[in-house]
Amino acid sequence: DAMVIQNPRYQVTQFGKPVTLSCSQTLNHNVMYWYQQKSSQAPKLLFHYYDKDFNNEADTPDNFQSRRPNTSFCFLDIRSPGLGDTAMYLCATSRDRLGTDTQYFGPGTRLTVL
Amino acid sequence: RKEVEQDPGPFNVPEGATVAFNCTYSNSASQSFFWYRQDCRKEPKLLMSVYSSGNEDGRFTAQLNRASQYISLLIRDSKLSDSATYLCVVNQGALNFGKGTSLLVTP
Numbered sequence: 001d002a003m004v005i006q007n008p009r010y011q012v013t014q015f016g017k018p019v020t021l022s023c024s025q026t027l028n029h030n031v032m033y034w035y036q037q038k039s040s041q042a043p044k045l046l047f048h049y050y051d052k053d054f055n056n057e058a059d060t061p062d063n064f065q066s067r068r069p070n071t072s073f074c075f076l077d078i079r080s081p082g083l084g085d086t087a088m089y090l091c092a093t094s095r096d097r098l099g100t101d102t103q104y105f106g107p108g109t110r111l112t113v114l
Numbered sequence: 115r116k117e118v119e120q121d122p123g124p125f126n127v128p129e130g131a132t133v134a135f136n137c138t139y140s141n142s143a144s145q146s147f148f149w150y151r152q153d154c155r156k157e158p159k160l161l162m163s164v165y166s167s168g169n170e171d172g173r174f175t176a177q178l179n180r181a182s183q184y185i186s187l188l189i190r191d192s193k194l195s196d197s198a199t200y201l202c203v204v205n206q207g208a209l210n211f212g213k214g215t216s217l218l219v220t221p
Contacts, residue, residue: 042118042201042211043158057208090157100146103209105157 003027004106006091012112013081021076021109023091029104031097032074034066035090037108043090049074050097081113117141120202120212128220131192135215137185137202147178148203149187152214158201161187192219 005024013019023032031050035043047056049068063085065077078085088108094101120137127133139147147164162169164176164185175188185202199214 040213042213044211045208048208088155097207100163100205102148102160102163105159108157110155 004091004093004104006089006106006109008109009107010110010112012114014114015083016080019078019081019111021078021089021091021111023074023076023106024072025091025093025104025106026072027093027095027104028071029093029095030071031094031101032068033092033094033103034064034074034076035092036085037088037090038086046076078111081111083113085111086113087111117206117210118202118204118212120215122213122215124216124218126218126220127192129192129194131219132188132190133192133217134189135187135200135202135217137187137212139183139185139202139204139210141204141206141210142180142183144183144204144206146205147176147185148205148209149174149176149185150201150203150211152199152201154198158211161200189217192217194219194221 007022033048034046037043046060068074090108091106092103094103117140149161150158151161152158164178168177173190177186197219199216201214202212204210
């Protein structure tokens with residue numbers, strides 16, 4: 001059974017048109033992460049939630065926002081997508097933020113900005 | 115200097131071969147280490163954690179050298195299904211991913 005679910009799996013949007021990506025988890029984990037992975041590059045952490053506490057990475061553009069209305073769901077909002085935002089967006093969860101905690105990844109949403 | 119560095123490959127090996135990947139990391143305060151596997155257009159999946167004493171899981175062996183800040187992954191008796199990108203991951207409070215090493219196992 002899927003533990004980390006992302007919707008949609010594929011999304012095409014127009015330059016400047018807001019888009020929201022969804023992630024849900026059945027693991028009841030405290031931490032949820034959003035990563036951006038461009039072609040042939042490593043996943044790059046955008047931000048994470050520890051419970052309701054939002055933690056933004058210093059170099060994440062303001063164009064990227066996130067919401068976590070409850071333990072199970074987390075959303076990534078891209079307010080004005082640019083062509084450079086075309087990428088795979090990966091959601092991950094972990095039980096805690098301990099160094100040894102495993103992160104479980106969802107299947108990703110492949111976003112194309114035209 | 116990149117925080118986690120890997121040889122991108124590709125490594126092309128025949129079935130049954132032994133192949134080794136290396137990874138170096140820059141932050142000596144790094145807490146934990148992992149190898150993830152990522153298939154084309156799929157999400158990363160945890161392959162194994164890497165412990166200071168070294169650890170083995172079937173055909174896979176991981177080693178950590180903290181003094182040299184170096185991690186390795188050895189795959190014995192390669193299978194076609196091992197073809198994937200292998201990501202070295204270092205936890206420094208947040209996960210830092212290498213760009214991955216591409217492996218292609220051929221018949």
